[in-house]
Amino acid sequence: MHVHHLLIRSKEASFSKLMGLINKPYANYYNTKYRLTGHVYEKRFYDKIIEDKEGMLEVSRYIHLNPVEAKMVKKPEYYPWSSYHLFKNPQKVGPSYMNMDSILEYYLGTVEEKKEKYCQSLRI
Template sequence: MARKKRTWLPHCYYHIVSRGNRRDPLFLNPQDFEAFFHILTQLHQKYPFEIASYCLMTNHFHLLLRSLDPDCSISKIMSLVNKRYANYYNTRYRLTGHVFEKRFYDQLVEGNVGMLKVSRYIHLNPVAANMVKKCEHYPWSSYSYYKYSTMPKPDFMNTDLLLNYYAGTDRERRALYCLSVEEKGREINSAEKEEGIFFTVD
């Protein structure tokens, strides 16, 4: 049976989640994380897309992503991302077969509140998993690009969209965003997940 074709809206952000096959690790060492970022950078040079937030966990990753080209769907972008990373992974570890489990998950994110909630959730993944105490201690997420203005960010990152939801100077807006994440981190519970907004990967 043919798979149902995904529908998508250009210029709209989607929460993307992709998980390792059998929930196996996707990233075994820093070189794997860096290889994934290199793939994103390469693809961004050819396809116009932006990422507002990301977090690469051990066996899955989250992207808050949008395509800026009506002729280049998120399905095309993610198919290329996952295919290239799978090729890298299988070559590096001398494996064959599937690297990713099923197709990636995607959910349209609507409005300022929705964007902020999903971005917070993405950045809090390592804290919720007890991998770190603070978001900025985890090196494989985009949180530090929001917290520190001096942190050089890749071309595919767009932090302005979320920061512009707040008033004040650049420093004040960064502080307000980080405060909202930290406050949510202090009350990590299942409330937002029960609303059906987030895709959880255990």
């Protein structure tokens, strides 16, 4: 079973409520499809407040590099469920629900330069 990491920030809803909205329908679907009962997820989600620039960048780097560390892919841009490819390709724009600025605002320069600096910070 693969572990997926996701950085979610919401000003409108509590994180617990948001995770319930995501997890419950999927758990119901999964249990129905495979004729199972009980818990689908092994553990409750892990939540931690990120209080500074270093913490935010550390979590973002961890999320993007985890598939490489787990030897699932050779490069983070090859992992299909990652947003890293949006950082790696300067011309790509993320979907409207994705706020890449929360990471890019820590760097100076044009959007393209910021993306390049972020990718260089991963030291791949």
